[in-house]
Amino acid sequence: MLIKKPADIRPSEITSKENYLNRRQFIRAGSIAGAALVSGSAIGAVVPEGGRAKLPDVGKSEFSTAEAPNSYEDITTYNNYYEFGTGKEDPHKYAQDFEPRPWSITVDGHAEKTGTFDFDDFIKPFDLEERIYRMRCVEAWSMVIPWVGISLADVVKHYQPTSKAKYVAFETLHDPKRMFGQRRPVLDWPYKEGLTIAEATNPLTILAVGVYGESMPAQNGAPIRLVVPWKYGFKGIKGIVRISFTEKQPPVSWNISAPHEYGFYANVNPEVDHPRWSQATERRIGGGLFAPRIPTQMFNGYGEQVAHLYDGLDLRKNY
Ligand SMILES: Nc1nc2c(c(=O)[nH]1)N[C@H]1C(S)=C(S)[C@@H](COP(=O)(O)O)O[C@H]1N2
Ligand SMILES: [Mo]
Numbered sequence: 001m002l003i004k005k006p007a008d009i010r011p012s013e014i015t016s017k018e019n020y021l022n023r024r025q026f027i028r029a030g031s032i033a034g035a036a037l038v039s040g041s042a043i044g045a046v047v048p049e050g051g052r053a054k055l056p057d058v059g060k061s062e063f064s065t066a067e068a069p070n071s072y073e074d075i076t077t078y079n080n081y082y083e084f085g086t087g088k089e090d091p092h093k094y095a096q097d098f099e100p101r102p103w104s105i106t107v108d109g110h111a112e113k114t115g116t117f118d119f120d121d122f123i124k125p126f127d128l129e130e131r132i133y134r135m136r137c138v139e140a141w142s143m144v145i146p147w148v149g150i151s152l153a154d155v156v157k158h159y160q161p162t163s164k165a166k167y168v169a170f171e172t173l174h175d176p177k178r179m180f181g182q183r184r185p186v187l188d189w190p191y192k193e194g195l196t197i198a199e200a201t202n203p204l205t206i207l208a209v210g211v212y213g214e215s216m217p218a219q220n221g222a223p224i225r226l227v228v229p230w231k232y233g234f235k236g237i238k239g240i241v242r243i244s245f246t247e248k249q250p251p252v253s254w255n256i257s258a259p260h261e262y263g264f265y266a267n268v269n270p271e272v273d274h275p276r277w278s279q280a281t282e283r284r285i286g287g288g289l290f291a292p293r294i295p296t297q298m299f300n301g302y303g304e305q306v307a308h309l310y311d312g313l314d315l316r317k318n319y
Contacts, residue, residue: 046120047223049101053215055128055148063204063305064132070143072212074286079219080137081238082187083172083179091219098178100222100239109169109245112160119223123209125158126150130213131206136268136300137233142282147227148213149206156201161245168200169193169250170226171242179239187253193226193237194250194264198309204229204302207240230302232266263319267310268300272319 047055069075081091084098103119132146156168174190176182182189199205208227209216216222221238228235234254244250254262261275270280281293299306310318 047123047209047215049215050099051215052217055210055213055215057128058148058210058213059127059129061129061131064130064146065134065144065301067132067134067144069132069146069212070284070286074143075145075211076217076219078141078143078285080139080233081181081219081221083181083191083239084219085181086186094180095218098218098222100216100218103223103241105224105240106242107159107244108242110162110165110247111245112162114159123150123207123224126154128209129206131208131227131229133204133227133229134300135227135229135233135236136282136296138262138266138274138279140277140279140282140296141285142294142296143285146212147206147208148210149208149227151203152205152207152226153201153203155207155243156197159243159245161197164247165245166197167246167248167250168195168197169242169244169246170237170240171244172237172239173241188256190241191237191239191253192250192256193235193252194246195226195228195235196309199228199306202306202309204305230268230299230306232268234262235266265310265313265315265318267306267315267319268296269298269315269319270296271298272316 047053077092078088079091080088081095084091084095085093101119104116105119105122106116108114128148128150130146130148132144134142135145136142152168161168170193172191173179174182176189195205206227207224208221209224211217211220216225221236221240224240225238226236226240235252249264252262252264255264268279273279279296282296283293284291297303
C-alpha cells in the first residue's frame with residue numbers, strides 16, 4: 001500500500017471529524033496496522049472478487065441500530081431484484097452465477113471530476129463502515145441488515161458537483177445476457193433511481209459493498225448498491241454502473257411503471273397508505289408466521305436525522 005506524504009493529500013481527502021473519531025475507535029480495537037495512521041485515505045479498502053470474502057478494515061458507525069440483525073440466510077434468500085426474477089426467492093436461485101467483475105462505474109453530469117472507473121479504484125478513496133440499518137420494503141416487510149458501505153456524502157464531495165447539480169441519478173447494469181429478467185419488459189430497463197443532493201449527502205446514505213463483514217452477495221446487489229434507510233426499499237438500487245449529477249429530477253423506474261403508487265420521494269410513512277395496502281404496520285422477516293406485525297415508524301425511525309430535509313413539503317402529495 002502506498003503511503004501518501006502530507007503534501008500529496010488533497011483537501012477533499014482530509015477526513016471529517018466524525019470519520020476520524022470512528023477510525024480512532026477501531027484503531028484502539030487494533031484492527032489496522034500502525035502505518036495506516038499516516039493518512040486516512042491510504043486505508044483505502046479493496047473489495048475481494050466474487051464469492052464470500054471478508055472485507056478489510058471495516059469501521060463501526062454511530063448510526064447503527066441496536067436491534068438484532070436478521071440472519072445471513074434471511075438477508076440473502078428473501079430478496080427483490082427483478083433482473084433475476086420477480087419472485088422473492090428468485091434472486092437467490094438465479095443470481096448465483098452472476099459474476100460482478102469486471103465492473104466499472106461511470107460518473108458524469110454536472111461535476112468537476114467525471115470519468116469511468118474500475119470498481120476497486122472507485123471505492124479506494126473511501127472508508128468502509130458497518131451500518132446496521134432497519135430496512136422497510138414498500139410491500140410492508142422489513143429486516144435489520146448489517147451493511148458494509150462507504151458514505152455517499154464522501155463520494156459526492158470527491159467528484160465535486162457544480163452548483164447546477166440538484167440531484168444524483170443512478171443506473172443498474174443493463175446486460176440481458178447476464179440478467180435474464182431484463183429480457184422481459186416488466187420494468188423500464190435499466191433500473192433507475194435518484195436522490196436530491198441533500199438526500200445523497202445526508203450522513204445516513206451509503207453505497208453498500210457488503211453485508212455481515214463480507215463482500216456483497218449477487219442477489220443483494222453486488223458489487224455496489226444504494227442504501228437509504230429512511231426510504232422504501234425500492235430506492236436502494238442494486239448493481240450500480242452509472243452515477244450522474246443532474247439539474248432536473250431524474251426519472252425513477254417504479255414511478256415510470258406505476259406513478260400513482262410509487263413516487264420519487266418514497267419516504268417511509270405509516271400515515272400515507274399505498275393505494276392497494278396500508279403502510280401503518282410491517283412484518284419483520286424471520287419473526288415466524290405468528291409474530292405480531294410491528295408499527296411502522298415515520299421515516300423508518302430515522303426522523304431525527306432526516307425530517308428537516310422535508311420542511312415545508314407536503315408528504316402526501318410528494319409520496
Ligand atoms: N436494480 C434493482 N435494484 C433494486 C430492485 C430491483 O428489482 N432491481 N428492487 C428494489 C426493492 S423493491 C427492494 S425492497 C430492495 C431489496 O433489497 P434486498 O433484496 O437486498 O433486501 O432492492 C431494491 N433494488
Ligand atoms: Mo421493495
